[in-house]
Amino acid sequence: MTPNVLVFFTDQQRFDTTGVHGNPHGLTPHFDRMAREGVHVERSFTCQPVCAPSRAALQTGRWPTATGCFRNGIPLPVGEPTLAHRFAAVGYETAYMGKWHLADDDVAGPVRPEQRGGYERWLTSNLLEFTSDAYETTLYDERGDPHDLPGYRADALTDAAIAYLREARDRPFFLFLSYLEPHHQNSRDDYPAPHGYAERYADPWLPGDLAALDGNTREHIAGYYGMVQRVDECLGRVRGALDELGLTGDTVVLYTSDHGCHFKTRNGEYKRSCHDASIRVPTALAGPGFGTGRPVRRLVSHLDLPPTLLDAAGLPVPEEMDGRSLLPVVRGEPDPQPDDVLVQISESQVGRALRTQRWKYAAVAPGADGWTTPAAERYVDSHLYDLDADPHELHNLVDSPTHREVLAELRERLAERIAEAGEARPLVEPAPLERAG
Structure with a gap:
């Protein structure tokens, strides 16, 4: 059986927003269930705590310094092999939806075909945080045509993804579903939750670092939590659609985020620091080969995730990838890999x-x-x-x-x-x- 592969990707999500990491608010019941029933990667770390380098690493399995995408504003080199290229080469339909952030930074409209990382189906904005708002979402398809999507931004993307899953096809799919939530809205530096959601967290629990340090946590944490809750509801809808369509048993699902958020407690913005608030992210896998219910407790880098997806689909892992598949660890085999991770930090x-x-x-x-x-x-x-x-x-x-x-x-x-x-x-x-x- 050749499995489908779906990546559910959030932006700027701290690991401790999840119930399995101790958050008491019940924000993430769908992620928590996925982690408990599948494989929870308990100690998961980005290899670069800023958007574009982290995304380049997840597309290529290579260090940001190896691809040249070591900071924001540097497009992924044309011709750099991505997961889309790897899956397409063996007959997969490849699709990308949501935030891309790997094209030229001045792209406000359609991304040029050569900067799309080899994806066949396409519904994106390069810099979604600058070209959309909470209830205003415009994405561009593979022809470059704009689509104004109704509703809250995360819901609009979820609707599009479910519509894609419902399409008839005669080959497996690789879908990379890239949300902006719970990233801040850059134009006004706030965290716009859906209507009525921030009000649920007027007296919020705070992780120890945010409770102890200055920053803008108390101004923004309620909206941030509301965004996390809504994107988890979107995860529930996507996985529910897989169930309804009879695809759950045939689909590998990876949930992760590009980096965390320290709410200006470590520097003048939200990431780009060495602290776990910046680099540690929620990660879980489900589907064929990942229904163990046993967590992975060794330290895992984002660079390990692309080879894991290829391995899970029965594809060879290219030697040029810098990470190692987690499947041997998931199967309980001896693990010769070092139990530490390296993080590259740029810009700041x-x-x-x-x-x-x-x-x-x-x-x-x-x-x-x-x-x-x-x-x-x-x-x-x-x-x-x-x-x-x-x-x-x-x-x-x-x-x-x-x-x-x-x-x-x-x-x-x-x-x-x-x-x-x-x-x-x-x-x-x-x-x-x-x-x-």
Whole structure:
């Protein structure tokens, strides 16, 4: 049997918005059920906490520095092999719906065919956060024709996806369904939930980092939670349509997000930092091969997800992909992969972070411009957190005299992981003694 493959992709969703990660508001019953009955990737991390690089990695299975898409505003190179190319080569119909963010940044209308990543069916906006609003959604089809979709933006996209699923076809499909929710509305820097939803969270529970730190959390968290709830309802509708159409047993479903959201507690915006609030995302798999009900507890990078989808469809994983399929882990086979992940950080800095089960270590390139410079030859310590003792990353130990040995080990491991990612092995050094705070 050749399975269908569906990616349900949200934008800027924190991992702890979900019930399986401890959120008490019941925002995500459909995701929680998918995680419990399928495979919950408990410790899932983006490889780059900003939109375009993360999306490029999910399309190609390659590091942002390898494709050149190391920051926003750099289109995916024409001819770069994507999942669409891989699935189309073996007869799949490929379709993309929603936010793309891998074409030229000045594209407000249709994306040129050569910048569509090889997808056959197409209903998108390149920069949906700038070209739509909560109840105003215009997407462009493969002919370049605009479609004004009614209703709340997430519902409009869901309606289009369900209509696509209902179409008669004689070959399997690969559908990448890319929501904007719960990303902020850039034009006014707010989080527009559906009418009546933000009011449900007027006295919200807050994760530890947001409760402890300044930022704009209390202004925006109610709307953010309302957006998360609605997009989870959309997941329920999509999976319900698969059930109704008799496709559930034949369809691999991946749910994940491009990055998280720290509500201006770590820098002047919402992501682009080493903290779990920026890099840790909800991820689950369901469908053929993933009905185990057993979580994956090792650390997983976004780069592991494209090879997992190909493997689940019985397709070979190209050697040039930088991640590794999770299917052997799902089947309970011995796991030789390292239990840590590397994160590249751009725009706000030229930074690199290493996440292990216990430690978060990050280093930055002094004086480097994160907008023009993809990588550096030298990095210095910036952050160290003991996640066992400080899961909300409130106490930076990078200057702690008692952690010098730990820092030395993590510097060495970070340099190794950077080299494994195809960059020149850098010099990673202690920060100057006069650095404070």
